[in-house]
Amino acid sequence: MDKSIEVTGPSGAKPRRRFSRNKIMLYGVLIVMALYYLLPLYVMVVTSMKGMPEIRIGNVFAPPVEITFQPWVKAWSEACTGINCDGLSRGFGNSIQILIPSVFLSILIASVNGYALSNWKFKGSEVFFTILVIGAFIPYQVMLYPIVIILRELGLYGSLWGLVLVHSVFGMPILTLLFRNYFSSVPEELFKAARVDGAGFWGIYFKIMLPMALPIFVVAIILQVTGIWNDFLFGVIFTEPSLYPMTVQLNNIVNSVQGVKEYNVNMAATLLTGLLPLVIYLVSGKLFVRGIAAGAVKG
Amino acid sequence: MDRSKNSPESESARRPWLKNINAKIAALPMIITALGIFVGCSIWTIVHSFTNSRLLPKMDFVGLDQYERLWSTRRWLVSIENLAIYGICSLILSLLIGFTLATLLDRKIRFEGVFRSIFLYPFALSFIVTGLVWQWILNPEFGVQKIVRAMGFENFVFDPLYDPQLAIYGILIAGIWQGSGLIMVIMLAGLRGIDEDIWKATRVDGIPTWKTYIVVIIPMMRGVFVTALVLIASGIVKVYDLVVAQTSGGPGIATEVPAKYVYDKMFAAQNLAQGFAASTMMLVTVAIILVPWAYLEFKGKKRG
Numbered sequence: 001m002d003k004s005i006e007v008t009g010p011s012g013a014k015p016r017r018r019f020s021r022n023k024i025m026l027y028g029v030l031i032v033m034a035l036y037y038l039l040p041l042y043v044m045v046v047t048s049m050k051g052m053p054e055i056r057i058g059n060v061f062a063p064p065v066e067i068t069f070q071p072w073v074k075a076w077s078e079a080c081t082g083i084n085c086d087g088l089s090r091g092f093g094n095s096i097q098i099l100i101p102s103v104f105l106s107i108l109i110a111s112v113n114g115y116a117l118s119n120w121k122f123k124g125s126e127v128f129f130t131i132l133v134i135g136a137f138i139p140y141q142v143m144l145y146p147i148v149i150i151l152r153e154l155g156l157y158g159s160l161w162g163l164v165l166v167h168s169v170f171g172m173p174i175l176t177l178l179f180r181n182y183f184s185s186v187p188e189e190l191f192k193a194a195r196v197d198g199a200g201f202w203g204i205y206f207k208i209m210l211p212m213a214l215p216i217f218v219v220a221i222i223l224q225v226t227g228i229w230n231d232f233l234f235g236v237i238f239t240e241p242s243l244y245p246m247t248v249q250l251n252n253i254v255n256s257v258q259g260v261k262e263y264n265v266n267m268a269a270t271l272l273t274g275l276l277p278l279v280i281y282l283v284s285g286k287l288f289v290r291g292i293a294a295g296a297v298k299g
Numbered sequence: 300m301d302r303s304k305n306s307p308e309s310e311s312a313r314r315p316w317l318k319n320i321n322a323k324i325a326a327l328p329m330i331i332t333a334l335g336i337f338v339g340c341s342i343w344t345i346v347h348s349f350t351n352s353r354l355l356p357k358m359d360f361v362g363l364d365q366y367e368r369l370w371s372t373r374r375w376l377v378s379i380e381n382l383a384i385y386g387i388c389s390l391i392l393s394l395l396i397g398f399t400l401a402t403l404l405d406r407k408i409r410f411e412g413v414f415r416s417i418f419l420y421p422f423a424l425s426f427i428v429t430g431l432v433w434q435w436i437l438n439p440e441f442g443v444q445k446i447v448r449a450m451g452f453e454n455f456v457f458d459p460l461y462d463p464q465l466a467i468y469g470i471l472i473a474g475i476w477q478g479s480g481l482i483m484v485i486m487l488a489g490l491r492g493i494d495e496d497i498w499k500a501t502r503v504d505g506i507p508t509w510k511t512y513i514v515v516i517i518p519m520m521r522g523v524f525v526t527a528l529v530l531i532a533s534g535i536v537k538v539y540d541l542v543v544a545q546t547s548g549g550p551g552i553a554t555e556v557p558a559k560y561v562y563d564k565m566f567a568a569q570n571l572a573q574g575f576a577a578s579t580m581m582l583v584t585v586a587i588i589l590v591p592w593a594y595l596e597f598k599g600k601k602r603g
Contacts, residue, residue: 026403026406026408029403030400030403030404030408033418034414036476037420037421037476037480038417039436040421040432040476041432043435044432044435047435055441059449060441060442060445060446109328109329112326113328113329115325116322116325116326120319120321120322120325122318122326128326128329128330128333129333131333131334131337132332132333132337134337135332135337137533137585137589138337138582138585139536139537139558139578139581139582140537141557141558141561141562141577141578141581142341142578142582143340143341143344144561144562145344145347145356145575146339146340149356168328169336172328172329172332200321201321201322201325226423229425230425230427230428231425232425232426232427232540232544233562237566247425247540250427250428250431251431251543254544255547263435263441266435270428270432273425273427274423274424277424278424280423281419281422282416282420285416289419289484
């Protein structure tokens with residue numbers, strides 16, 4: 001327990017024996033908690049690589065005796081939802097098709113909004129912004145049906161573009177807040193200098209603000225990609241079954257009542273669905289935390 | 300286009316709407332969303348909750364009939380009760396676990412990053428994935444019960460999702476697993492914002508660490524706690540996917556929640572006005588939580 005000497009933390013000059021006992025307790029609690037958080041992931045990974053006979057007789061925690069990737073293949077290309085038996089690959093394709101335009105459109109709109117709100121305030125702009133932020137707290141259920149009607153009138157109900165529009169609308173409050181706060185922190189002189197040079201609204205946006213705001217764009221992209229990928233409610237309401245995103249299809253595959261429950265295939269399917277946000281989370285690290293911290297400011 | 304920059308005053312005096320016209324055009328999506336969707340759609344739903352729309356919305360007003368029916372429907376009452384249990388428990392547990400984990404991580408430990416990643420990763424997963432995972436862990440033929448029985452405790456029973464009395468707590472376990480990491484991150488940010496001098500001062504005074512947290516640190520983090528509280532609370536009202544994936548509301552109606560009631564009435568039972576009335580009640584619930592908070596925030600800003 002030599003390392004306790006280096007620790008110059010809050011519990012500084014206490015007797016050394018008690019100190020190291022505290023440390024053992026501390027790490028003990030942390031490790032137990034970590035196990036609770038890791039357990040479900042471990043069970044899923046292990047089970048998804050076992051065959052069905054092994055699952056029936058064996059222990060859930062035991063690592064697979066014979067590693068097989070058959071469940072993964074089946075989940076991806078053969079699992080059935082209703083009469084369609086082309087696996088999760090269809091849902092994956094749909095989710096990608098929904099994801100890319102939704103992320104692009106929502107961030108484009110919100111960044112321009114945030115820019116207008118911080119640098120080009122006009123009469124009433126703050127009022128609209130306040131309504132927008134308060135609107136983020138309204139339960140979606142209150143607005144669902146009227147939006148169905150609006151989309152039907154626009155001829156977009158059931159299509160991917162309808163869903164893209166819905167994602168852009170509901171992503172707007174938090175993203176606008178994010179960009180508004182960022183652009184407000186840009187020194188005013190920079191903006192004024194550009195004005196003196198004759199740059200207009202769009203000129204300043206594209207030539208000065210956009211390049212400068214790249215980090216916040218990354219945060220916004222992380223936020224939107226995970227949020228839209230994980231969405232279930234909008235997907236199930238605003239698209240038709242052949243266009244269901246991956247989360248909806250996953251739920252239909254796993255919770256279908258017919259047939260024997262193939263735990264290994266189901267868990268492989270679940271892992272496949274969770275893979276993208278998980279990878280983004282692990283790769284982006286601090287930026288992910290920044291994104292949700294921004295969400296937290298929204299409340 | 301941008302004429303206003305030449306003589307903003309005179310231009311805006313003559314035609315005020317032309318001033319800043321580009322910004323106004325750019326903000327159009329926001330204005331449409333704010334007024335058309337957030338305000339417009341909400342009012343539309345509230346108004347239609349006083350009608351007897353069934354398959355299609357119609358303006359046939361019946362007063363408070365829908366609300367009377369709603370509050371005498373057993374399924375709705377069960378939903379509200381579940382929301383209350385889930386809400387109160389997850390508020391307390393999320394705050395407790397989130398704060399505890401944050402303080403542990405703040406004790407200048409090794410591998411802080413690793414622990415933080417482990418506690419936060421469930422938050423990256425969807426509620427559907429979370430619900431399914433915990434459906435399996437809590438499944439008596441597959442998960443915890445089977446393991447404990449295999450260890451020799453033949454009569455061990457742990458099947459919360461099959462017991463109507465306990466099922467909602469099964470959902471609670473999953474919800475906490477998914478969301479407590481977020482609270483930890485917020486709390487950790489709050490703890491990091493506290494001045495080192497405070498710690499030095501309490502150490503000089505000989506106040507024990509645990510007491511410092513309770514007496515000094517927590518009161519200082521009031522704002523962080525309020526943020527976390529609002530965050531958890533507004534998430535609770537929306538809880539839907541988790542229940543759909545984990546239990547589909549079962550066994551029976553034991554784990555129904557208001558958001559699911561609304562969805563089923565609107566899109567499955569073709570009883571639109573019931574759905575509108577139920578969703579309006581959800582809005583009222585959120586307002587009850589938010590208005591005091593907004594009031595406090597606003598008052599605080601005015602003072603500062």
